[in-house]
Amino acid sequence: MPTYHDPLQDAGDASAALRGLAHAGRVFDNPPDTYSVLGDLLFGVRSLRQVLDQLGSAHLAHRGRAHDDDGDQAIGAAEALAAADDLHHAGTLLDGVEERVNAAMTHSGRIAWHTPAQELDREAVSTEAPRRWISVVFLQGSEADEVLDLIDRDGADAAIEHLRNWDYGDETTDAALENGYVYDEPPTGQLDRVITDGDYALTYNPFMGHVSLLRAHPAAMSGPGPDETGVVPAREAISGVGPLDSSTPRYSVTPASARAQQGPAVVERDWFAGPARSAGSAGRGLSL
Structure with missing residues (x-):
């Protein structure tokens, strides 16, 4: 990983990385x-x-x-x-x-690269159950910069582990289904990078400055509900556009938030915001 202060070590790491790329790039299967x-x-x-x-x-x-x-x-x-x-x-x-x-x-x-016919034949007989992806969190601006720094310093796995703090399980799933944050594939734009780790997919773009975490959800394959009328295009997804049609409110009230409103001192939770912080806590900065 880069040190950002030791040119000797960073030069050695860069040289080793280029040698590794020259070896790995001999064959591009994809x-x-x-x-x-x-x-x-x-x-x-x-x-x-x-x-x-x-x-x-x-x-x-x-x-x-x-x-x-x-x-x-x-x-x-x-x-x-x-x-x-x-x-x-x-x-x-x-x-x-x-x-x-x-x-x-x-x-x-x-x-537009086409898949060879033999691979299409293999996919046709595949017994793997298809998956769809629900959005856990989408960050841009300074919050995304903090996660991008984390990726540079500790790798994508550390970023996925960090962003999993935004996943509230069934409550996040309900919010994503109601607001239409459901995709056949993780939405990506130009220069976006996608890292998959189990049921999570991390997409990020250091040039445009945004980061997104999605979670696979097989249950979402059971057909669209009243608020799930289609799949959000990638262009809308990466720009933070929410509902699929004008009749769907951008921030619908989830069952969990409806229950929360019954309490006198509970504020509705924004499922796509960061973890709650106390009023006196410092900013969520990441040290280099």
């Missing part, structure tokens, strides 16, 4: 995966360009300490200037690389 890999590489090229500029600036800033093996400072300073010049030139050349990778990603994003 061609749609190439689009996600291109997105990560594009981000990596931009970061590499920044690193080259930083290395060049370091040579310039410390050229007064540069000497050759014989202790000649003038020669050492000249070598530092030459190194800085080549590094900045390399960074400029990467602008063209970024442009080409970005163009390739645009073309790749327009491809």
Whole structure:
């Protein structure tokens, strides 16, 4: 994991990660995966360009300490200037690389990859029960940034474990069914990444700044109820659009919240908000 403060360790980790990608990328069994890999590489090229500029600036800033093996400072300073010049030139050349990778990603994003016929035949005879997905929580803005930092630091599994705090079991299921937060597949947009862990699916996009956790629910396959008239399109799902039609209120009262309203001092719970906090508690910040 990146340290964000030790360039030696982070450079070694980046080199090892690229070697691993070069080995793993020899075969792409699922061609749609190439689009996600291109997105990560594009981000990596931009970061590499920044690193080259930083290395060049370091040579310039410390050229007064540069000497050759014989202790000649003038020669050492000249070598530092030459190194800085080549590094900045390399960074400029990467602008063209970024442009080409970005163009390739645009073309790749327009491809609809079809499943081979033999795989379709295997899927036709599959006995696995189909699943649908209900939304547990959708975060964007600063709350999503905290979870994205957690993913960078501790991995997607830690983020899933953290977001499971928003899952209230049957109450979350009832709220999702009543409000139409039910999907045939986890909704995704461009550059979204999907991580599945058992009955949970984590979708996140570090570029757009949003995070979502969904839970598989076989019981949702029993046909739409009066408030479940269809499946929310991915574009609406990732932008936080709620009901499926105009007749469905965005925040319907769930059976659990109806029971809660019977008590004099109980406030209706928002099933898609974070866990309750006391008024004096600090913000839910995540340390780096």
